[in-house]
Amino acid sequence: MARTSESGAGEVTEERGQGQGQGPRKSSWRYIGPGIVVAATGVGAGDLVATLIAGSKFGYTLMWAAAIGCLVKISLAEAAGRWHLATGRTLFDGWRSLGSWTTGYFAVYVVVWGFVYGATAMSSSALPIVALFPGFLGLKTWAIITGLVGLVFVWFNQYAVFEKVMTVLVGVMFVVVVYVAARVGPDAGAAFAGLAPVLPDGSLLYTLGLIGGVGGTITMAAYGYWVNAKGWTNSGWMKVMRLDNRVAYVTTGIFVIAMLIVGAELLHSANIALASGDKGLLDLGDVLEQRFGASTAKLFLVGFFATSFSSLIGVWHGVSLMFADFVERYRKRRKGEGPEDTVEEVASGEAEKSLPFRAYLLWLTFPPIALLFLDQPFGLVIAYGVLGAFFMPFLALTLIWLLNSGRTPREWRNGIVSNVMLAAAGLLFIALCVQQVRELPW
Template structure:
């Protein structure tokens, strides 16, 4: 499976699909569901084109990261370090602060639908149980089992959310009109956020580690990776469009506003129950839980691989994510246990500022470094960026730069 020049036809290539599903599922969490639903509730189908472009941008970023891994046999972190030692320090600080905040966020988001389904157990208890469950699963399992479970969760959330979109009976002419690049008044920064936010941030760069865990090494695997990545983000695109339909048909038409937080999804559950009955509301909560849990498991596993690569390169050891290594398990514990403190207290102000600032800068950093690395002599000529890839990365750099400025201004305001 690790042959540099695999003889794989199109039919056989489909059997290898997996890492793309993992990265796409990890990137779409409760926050993305809320953002997409609110876009539909406020602007109907007008911002459908923004959700589609967001998927295209994420295809380019995750494909570029994985292509560097596969074509060079190295890792994206090694590529960053070749641009200067500061990149390693930037990533190290970012991933530590990000993990502390995100750990609490992921546990809380996963707990919300479970607490709604089983209210006898308190929300904080569910959050802790989700964190511990993710910790135990990732600790004791390897990539093959992890990928299988992620595929099952993706299938569950996809069927339920697309089923909901069909149930609310979308208007096909209005849906088609949403591809007309409309920009309703007051929607500019919301549109940019929808393009930049749906489908993951730092987790897009983890795709390369999952392709390596799958055994894809050498330029011959690049076509398989591209198919895998495209299929995954097409699934994500359909999922996002389904949520926009639900927001437009169910909320916009009735003038219902959701809370701009993960708890807003519980509000949608109430709306669904009032219109379609308890069974549909329960199905939505199951889909909500599958979406949140897939993000939690993906981050617990993928970012632990990412961190272990950073740690061992910092110490001058072999490149690559080390599944089950001491560094891998230390970061897994960091994601799980210290963030539980945030479940019992408000987030410290300075930590939120640091998290927001580092987060705002990461996506433009990723886009720019992919432009540099994938056009460099380190990458075999046949695997370098083409004109279209470069154009998308330049556009993504400009988009994320605007979003970064917007977020930094908001944090300082």
């Protein structure tokens, strides 16, 4: 059923027709939105640090891995968006059709992951604020404040406002990261040479991380939900979604390349090592201050905050939408109701007002505050690591299953290119999964 009045984005979509499959006559840049949201959410401070470290160790040599990573993510997010638009069913509804094991995995994952991620996101958002305003409040206090601000913002605003704020944050991220890369002076010849696939000694894990890790999280699964929340609910929006998705991962690619340049030019040549995790960006701020002065360092910290806080509110919104759909699908199954028009429930904006959506918002915010004052319990760290490592292989392989089956209209099933790219993504994420599990502190 196509909606012809107000979309989940709170805007009138005059371009839609009355029938199933109707949408705008052609794709246009003016529709872009969910791609910006997924780019802002998927690239966190930890991703930027991982890219910096790869650049500091190997210079421009792994530039090719960043380019391949963009292609992999475009294919994966396109598949998630295509499922929503082609079938009129949400991704979780598709997972449910594969068996109850998917429900069990997702239920445990979303509870444990949300508990630990909430604390991580709040701390990451607080770090640059503490660096910008030293001595004024402390890290834990700022972390709690950022979590509460994210909660209030998402609680009282629906997708239209959320998208606009995320667009501003992406703009800040983009300008700052590209500006810093320009300041350090990229070597264009070395950058182009880095597009030739080469694996230096000891670079395999960094290569896999660049291809699969940066911008690749649960937010890729949330992309289809943001597509629906924008008001795109049928296959008539397929061309628009594909353009939007390409914008998302080209933007992500620019972030990755810019940070590789900074790592290669600023750190590799001077043999400077960064701390792992989000604190590595504070180290980079110190290096920038020594090299270019306090103004550049402060500007970088503003970009650091935009990167971290956009991931926070992106997860607060996107994963809460997924959880609301999870609860709604479970409720309908218990009542024996069918899955018809499931995307309409997201597009209408009702999901963002629902009790499950707001309950998960509270779960992401308040229980994790306790982790800010405690070392993470050993068992929780293990569970978080294992469940998180399995999510991306789970997403890639279930999309292959769904989009090659009779659950998807024949016109929109996977072609050879989609199958090859999704299979490659699945194998890549399995390799990353094995490595992540091996590195856990068993």
